[in-house]
Amino acid sequence: DTEVTQTPKHLVMGMTNKKSLKCEQHMGHRAMYWYKQKAKKPPELMFVYSYEKLSINESVPSRFSPECPNSSLLNLHLHALQPEDSALYLCASSTRQMNTGELFFGEGSRLTVL
Amino acid sequence: ELKVEQNPLFLSMQEGKNYTIYCNYSTTSDRLYWYRQDPGKSLESLFVLLSNGAVKQEGRLMASLDTKARLSTLHITAAVHDLSATYFCAVGETSGSRLTFGEGTQLTVNP
Numbered sequence: 001d002t003e004v005t006q007t008p009k010h011l012v013m014g015m016t017n018k019k020s021l022k023c024e025q026h027m028g029h030r031a032m033y034w035y036k037q038k039a040k041k042p043p044e045l046m047f048v049y050s051y052e053k054l055s056i057n058e059s060v061p062s063r064f065s066p067e068c069p070n071s072s073l074l075n076l077h078l079h080a081l082q083p084e085d086s087a088l089y090l091c092a093s094s095t096r097q098m099n100t101g102e103l104f105f106g107e108g109s110r111l112t113v114l
Numbered sequence: 115e116l117k118v119e120q121n122p123l124f125l126s127m128q129e130g131k132n133y134t135i136y137c138n139y140s141t142t143s144d145r146l147y148w149y150r151q152d153p154g155k156s157l158e159s160l161f162v163l164l165s166n167g168a169v170k171q172e173g174r175l176m177a178s179l180d181t182k183a184r185l186s187t188l189h190i191t192a193a194v195h196d197l198s199a200t201y202f203c204a205v206g207e208t209s210g211s212r213l214t215f216g217e218g219t220q221l222t223v224n225p
Contacts, residue, residue, distance in 0.1 A: 042202055042215035043157070056212070090156060102147060103204075103213065105157045 003027075004106035006091050012112045015081060021109045023074040023091030032074040033103065034066060035090040043090055049074060081113045116141050118205050120216035127193050128224055135219045137186040137203035145206035146186045147213070148177050150199045157202065161188075193223045 004025045013019050023032065031050050035043035048056035049068040057066075063085075065077040074091055088110050092103040117140040127133050137146070145164055149157040161170045163179035163186060170177050174197065176189045186203055203216045 040200075040218075040220075042204075042218055045212060102159045102162045103157075104159065105149075107156045110154075 004091055004093055004104050006089075006106035006109050008109055009107065010110050010112075012114065013078065013081065014114050015083075017081075018077070018079045020078065021076040021089055021091075021111075023076075023106055024072055025093040025104070025106075026072055027093060027104065028071075029093035029095055029104070030071060031094045032068065033092040033094070034074070034076055035092060035105075037088045037090055037108075047076075078111075081111075083113050086111055086113045116143070116205060116207055116212075116214045118203060118214050118216040120203055120219050122219060123217055124220050124222075126222045126224065127190075129194055130192050132192065133190050135188040135190075135201055135203075135221075137188070137205075137216055139184045139186075139205045139214075141184075142181070142208050143184075143205045144181055144208070146179050147204045147206075148186070148188055149202045149204060151202065151218070152199050160201075190221075195223050195225060197221060198223045 007022045011019060033048050034046040036046050037043045045058050046060045047066045052068045052071055063080050067075040088108045090108045091106040094103050119138045121136050147162055148160040150160050151157050161177040163177060166181040168179045174191045179186045188201060198221055200218045200220045202218045204213045206213050
């Protein structure tokens with residue numbers, strides 16, 4: 001099984017809402033990632049978790065809060081977002097934090113902030 | 115800071131033709147990846163290139179890596195419409211876990 005599963009696939013939220021994006025993988029990967037992708041642009045790294053510990057935060061605003069409850073799950077909690085945060089949010093996993101292995105991406109969660 | 119440049123950014127080609135997409139990067143790395151993305155979809159891994167001189171082929175696509183020139187190429191042979199997509203190269207830092215993506219090449223193959 002080489003799948004990374006993300007839910008929900010689509011999310012519409014207001015600027016005062018609190019919501020969460022979820023990501024799950026059962027490949028035994030110990031590194032998990034959140035990327036943000038705007039239309040017609042490359043993915044931008046947001047967070048990296050290695051062995052369930054946050055190892056990289058690319059200066060992401062605190063309205064995005066990641067959480068890694070266990071080695072298979074990764075969440076992204078959203079609160080007080082802005083319309084410019086609307087994007088495709090991609091979760092990925094890899095065999096090692098150092099990226100010697102390829103990244104496996106989920107299908108993404110398309111977020112619209114009204 | 116690692117910079118990755120792809121060219122061309124837009125490529126319109128006819129079915130049956132050959133073409134090459136180029137990926138240049140600015141600092142030493144021995145890990146380079148090619149991904150495909152269809153509109154509204156996620157990224158699909160195409161090739162993982164981990165050493166100088168690496169060449170990999172899958173169907174009509176062939177990727178190569180020259181770490182001395184800091185250059186990777188993605189060659190398309192006898193293009194078909196199904197290859198229409200955006201192709202990204204991504205380069206891993208020698209130390210650290212960041213993967214830097216190129217801007218992407220939007221490929222359209224016309225009948």
